[in-house]
Amino acid sequence: MSTRTLVKNLAALPDGPVTVSGWVETVRDQKKVQFVILRDESGAVQLVNPATREVEEGADAEASARLATTEAISALAHGSFITVTGELKHDERVKLGGLEVKLASLDVVTAANPETPIAADSSLDKRMDWRFLDLRHPKQALIFRIQTTFLHALRGVWVEKGLIEIQTPKLMASASESRAELFEVEYFEGKAYLAQSPQFFKQMAQAAGFGGVFEVGPAFRADPSFTSRHATEFTSVDTEISWIDSHEDVMALHEELMVAGFQAVVDKHGAEIADLFGIELAVPSRPFPRIPLAEAKQIVADRGYVIPRADDDMDPEGERQISAYVKEAFGHDFVFLTDYAASIRPFYHMRHEGDPSLTNSYDLIYNGVEISTGAQREHRIDVLVEQARDKGMDPEELEFYLDFFRYGVPPHGGFGMGLARVLMLMLGETSIRETTYLFRGPTRLLP
Amino acid sequence: MSTRTLVKNLAALPDGPVTVSGWVETVRDQKKVQFVILRDESGAVQLVNPATREVEEGADAEASARLATTEAISALAHGSFITVTGELKHDERVKLGGLEVKLASLDVVTAANPETPIAADSSLDKRMDWRFLDLRHPKQALIFRIQTTFLHALRGVWVEKGLIEIQTPKLMASASESRAELFEVEYFEGKAYLAQSPQFFKQMAQAAGFGGVFEVGPAFRADPSFTSRHATEFTSVDTEISWIDSHEDVMALHEELMVAGFQAVVDKHGAEIADLFGIELAVPSRPFPRIPLAEAKQIVADRGYVIPRADDDMDPEGERQISAYVKEAFGHDFVFLTDYAASIRPFYHMRHEGDPSLTNSYDLIYNGVEISTGAQREHRIDVLVEQARDKGMDPEELEFYLDFFRYGVPPHGGFGMGLARVLMLMLGETSIRETTYLFRGPTRLLP
Numbered sequence: 001m002s003t004r005t006l007v008k009n010l011a012a013l014p015d016g017p018v019t020v021s022g023w024v025e026t027v028r029d030q031k032k033v034q035f036v037i038l039r040d041e042s043g044a045v046q047l048v049n050p051a052t053r054e055v056e057e058g059a060d061a062e063a064s065a066r067l068a069t070t071e072a073i074s075a076l077a078h079g080s081f082i083t084v085t086g087e088l089k090h091d092e093r094v095k096l097g098g099l100e101v102k103l104a105s106l107d108v109v110t111a112a113n114p115e116t117p118i119a120a121d122s123s124l125d126k127r128m129d130w131r132f133l134d135l136r137h138p139k140q141a142l143i144f145r146i147q148t149t150f151l152h153a154l155r156g157v158w159v160e161k162g163l164i165e166i167q168t169p170k171l172m173a174s175a176s177e178s179r180a181e182l183f184e185v186e187y188f189e190g191k192a193y194l195a196q197s198p199q200f201f202k203q204m205a206q207a208a209g210f211g212g213v214f215e216v217g218p219a220f221r222a223d224p225s226f227t228s229r230h231a232t233e234f235t236s237v238d239t240e241i242s243w244i245d246s247h248e249d250v251m252a253l254h255e256e257l258m259v260a261g262f263q264a265v266v267d268k269h270g271a272e273i274a275d276l277f278g279i280e281l282a283v284p285s286r287p288f289p290r291i292p293l294a295e296a297k298q299i300v301a302d303r304g305y306v307i308p309r310a311d312d313d314m315d316p317e318g319e320r321q322i323s324a325y326v327k328e329a330f331g332h333d334f335v336f337l338t339d340y341a342a343s344i345r346p347f348y349h350m351r352h353e354g355d356p357s358l359t360n361s362y363d364l365i366y367n368g369v370e371i372s373t374g375a376q377r378e379h380r381i382d383v384l385v386e387q388a389r390d391k392g393m394d395p396e397e398l399e400f401y402l403d404f405f406r407y408g409v410p411p412h413g414g415f416g417m418g419l420a421r422v423l424m425l426m427l428g429e430t431s432i433r434e435t436t437y438l439f440r441g442p443t444r445l446l447p
Numbered sequence: 448m449s450t451r452t453l454v455k456n457l458a459a460l461p462d463g464p465v466t467v468s469g470w471v472e473t474v475r476d477q478k479k480v481q482f483v484i485l486r487d488e489s490g491a492v493q494l495v496n497p498a499t500r501e502v503e504e505g506a507d508a509e510a511s512a513r514l515a516t517t518e519a520i521s522a523l524a525h526g527s528f529i530t531v532t533g534e535l536k537h538d539e540r541v542k543l544g545g546l547e548v549k550l551a552s553l554d555v556v557t558a559a560n561p562e563t564p565i566a567a568d569s570s571l572d573k574r575m576d577w578r579f580l581d582l583r584h585p586k587q588a589l590i591f592r593i594q595t596t597f598l599h600a601l602r603g604v605w606v607e608k609g610l611i612e613i614q615t616p617k618l619m620a621s622a623s624e625s626r627a628e629l630f631e632v633e634y635f636e637g638k639a640y641l642a643q644s645p646q647f648f649k650q651m652a653q654a655a656g657f658g659g660v661f662e663v664g665p666a667f668r669a670d671p672s673f674t675s676r677h678a679t680e681f682t683s684v685d686t687e688i689s690w691i692d693s694h695e696d697v698m699a700l701h702e703e704l705m706v707a708g709f710q711a712v713v714d715k716h717g718a719e720i721a722d723l724f725g726i727e728l729a730v731p732s733r734p735f736p737r738i739p740l741a742e743a744k745q746i747v748a749d750r751g752y753v754i755p756r757a758d759d760d761m762d763p764e765g766e767r768q769i770s771a772y773v774k775e776a777f778g779h780d781f782v783f784l785t786d787y788a789a790s791i792r793p794f795y796h797m798r799h800e801g802d803p804s805l806t807n808s809y810d811l812i813y814n815g816v817e818i819s820t821g822a823q824r825e826h827r828i829d830v831l832v833e834q835a836r837d838k839g840m841d842p843e844e845l846e847f848y849l850d851f852f853r854y855g856v857p858p859h860g861g862f863g864m865g866l867a868r869v870l871m872l873m874l875g876e877t878s879i880r881e882t883t884y885l886f887r888g889p890t891r892l893l894p
Contacts, residue, residue: 001690001691001692001696001699004690022656023855024855039656040656040658041609041611041656041657041658041659041689042609042658077855079854079855081855081856081857109855109857109858110826110827110828110855110856110857111855112853112854112855113853116854130850131651131655132651132652132654132655132850132851132854133654133655133854135652135655135656135657136656141611141655141656141657144611144612144613144657145611147612148606148610148611148612149606151612152602152606152612155599155602159595159596159599162488162489163595164488164591164592164595165591165594165595165598165599166884167663167664167682167866167884168884168885169665169680169884169885169887170617170665170667170680171667171679171680171887171892172892173892173893183632183633183634183639184633185630185631185632185633186630186631187679187892188669188671188889188890192630192892194632201884201885204578204579204885204894205579207579207580208578208579208580208582208583208588209469209486209487209582209583209588210488210588210591211487211488211489216614217614217664217665218614218617218664218665220617220618222635224635232618232634233616233617235614242488243448243451243468244448245448379557380557381557400893401894403577403579403894404579404894405557406559406560407526407559407560407563407579408470408471408524408526408527408528408556408557408558408559409528409557410468410528410557411556419614437613437614437615437616437648438615438616438648438651440616440618442635443635445618445619445620445634445639446620446847447651447847447848447850447851
């Protein structure tokens with residue numbers, strides 16, 4: 001491994017020789033002195049080189065080397081990866097971190113094409129075409145550092161609780177959610193379908209007596225829409241636990257996970273988030289407010305917004321309105337909307353005892369947008385089959401799933417959460433395209 | 448949440464009232480006394496109930512309840528999930544953990560069908576048909592607890608080193624490895640393909656200046672073979688790091704990850720592994736032995752095995768032989784075979800400086816089976832294009848990938864490792880079907 005020093009570690013070093021590696025962010029090529037801003041994954045540092053513009057005929061090798069270095073810097077294309085050795089010097093007059101490296105030798109590891117295809121003001125679509133360059137911006141890269149920290153904190157909670165990590169198959173023989181949004185795969189002599197969620201398989205783990213499971217993995221929806229919140233492939237954060245009394249137990253776990261995730265992000269990246277996103281990220285307090293959906297719709301109506309939907313569901317503006325209300329009334333960024341109508345929930349959501357028009361379910365709304373759906377599942381096979389029929393589904397097609405319930409299964413529930421949405425809303429971004437490593441949509445499969 | 452006590456926590460409790468929940472493993476219905484073995488995700492406990500076979504006419508409610516409980520136990524189908532309250536009693540005469548619970552009340556949460564479709568001696572294929580029942584066996588469930596611990600330890604190392612977790616898309620516009628084993632997806636008006644590995648996308652992160660990345664996610668191969676080591680969908684453990692000098696740096700990281708993973712597994716599950724698998728799992732020592740492939744083939748030949756392949760590769764028996772040699776010579780379960788011929792490596796592996804017939808690559812062999820391929824990648828665009836042409840590939844089709852190298856990229860490398868293979872070999876299993884949550888093969892898409 002090259003013995004380079006990460007830029008973020010320079011501040012703690014005394015003045016003296018160092019090696020740094022990274023890419024060229026800017027070059028200021030003045031007559032007498034050259035400045036290069038070198039950036040690596042941890043930060044940026046100023047390199048300085050007194051220019052040697054010409055040497056006498058017959059000058060010594062050292063002078064020739066100085067000339068070569070000067071010319072190499074003049075020729076440096078932005079984005080080129082370089083390794084530099086030089087003298088670290090702490091100097092409070094240097095704006096960038098109060099230090100600079102006086103260049104002794106320069107190795108251009110790979111030169112970039114001189115013309116950069118995107119600029120700071122390029123459209124989002126153009127930036128996505130050149131995502132690998134877009135991600136060099138500290139702000140874009142920070143998103144994925146935050147995501148790493150967030151996921152690691154969630155997994156820490158799950159592991160601590162003894163839950164089991166599963167990797168469920170993405171190739172299925174039939175639909176897991178709705179036939180309408182299903183991708184079909186040529187599978188040898190037949191067909192397979194891409195999993196729209198790990199729903200059936202994480203429930204299978206409950207029948208297997210696993211007690212509780214989690215998974216962070218891809219899910220696929222053949223959704224032709226082009227909103228800022230939808231993708232054809234997205235990372236779903238899933239968990240499912242046994243022996244619950246109701247969806248309230250799922251919400252309690254959900255809160256605990258979010259608090260742990262936000263705490264870790266605030267601790268590790270709070271200052272950078274304030275710096276690059278202008279956001280003072282706070283850890284949400286528990287419990288998160290809970291509002292039954294019917295009540296939430298009344299609150300929204302009282303605010304003067306009539307939800308233009310024929311079914312019983314919220315719409316995006318309704319979610320924004322109820323979120324605004326919760327922020328005003330409780331000072332909270334999160335709200336659980338509970339007890340959704342059975343008419344707009346999948347067949348496997350458990351219905352209220354005594355009122356089958358409502359389900360033991362919730363959506364979690366964060367800063368005005370739905371990030372997750374959770375529920376207690378129906379584990380009684382006769383009721384489950386009835387509810388599937390109710391939804392116009394053919395129980396025969398669901399045989400493999402229904403079998404999970406025929407040999408005993410504990411009461412259970414869980415949630416699925418869109419990772420990119422959480423990050424989008426946490427950082428005040430306007431599209432999940434910004435918080436997805438490589439976005440996939442109806443017209444985007446590249447890069 | 449139900450206030451049940453996990454079975455593993457009973458031992459530490461004093462005698463007294465407890466509630467346990469789980470499924471019925473066995474029932475011994477004797478005339479005077481009934482025994483039920485209840486298992487949950489943490490262990491098994493004996494429940495005991497003095498049988499009440501009949502009550503006098505006009506007996507009190509309590510006596511009727513005792514009769515009802517006795518009859519309920521007699522009717523209990525194996526696998527049914529139950530919640531039991533009763534008196535915990537420590538009694539060293541009880542073989543199972545030195546304790547039992549004297550049953551006070553029994554709630555049959557979900558009754559199982561009385562006929563269990565699989566038995567201990569069922570074929571692997573039959574067991575896979577009923578995977579959710581198969582996974583109730585402590586041995587099968589332990590596999591996924593071990594996997595959870597192993598992955599969490601790996602991620603701990605990556606996070607500690609500052610690597611970034613990425614979720615790369617599984618929907619691609621073209622092949623990432625070989626056209627031959629590519630699944631095709633109907634994608635709106637066109638076609639997409641399922642990623643065979645995150646190779647291109649984890650390299651993209653190096654061009655993006657991420658420094659180092661990791662991913663644990665699905666990979667897909669339309670491989671029609673039915674061996675014990677292949678699946679059409681498998682979990683790939685991937686990492687890629689920048690600023691390496693050679694594949695030696697990748698191997699150093701690989702070793703560090705394996706040692707951390709094995710250490711965590713031994714610490715947390717060593718005793719259970721010994722108990723259920725009869726294996727005394729040890730943490731491998733560093734460094735793992737390294738043998739150049741040419742030398743390994745000579746060693747194998749000297750042992751009397753001639754590899755029946757026309758190309759320069761090892762075959763499975765060759766891998767077993769070299770592993771046996773390493774075990775004899777160095778007492779090690781792991782061996783890095785290095786410097787594979789360019790002819791049998793993908794176009795993106797870097798070739799030796801001075802000998803383009805060899806690559807800066809390795810396979811990691813564990814207990815006789817290849818579990819991973821790693822390499823330094825070629826980051827020089829002109830060389831990379833040349834190597835792609837060499838392999839008969841059309842650089843035009845690789846344009847989006849080749850672009851990653853045109854705007855600067857540091858030297859880098861990484862590996863991909865099959866998770867189910869590691870677990871299979873760690874636990875002495877004979878097929879990855881045993882160590883995959885839900886196996887997918889050419890003729891298996893269910894459950």
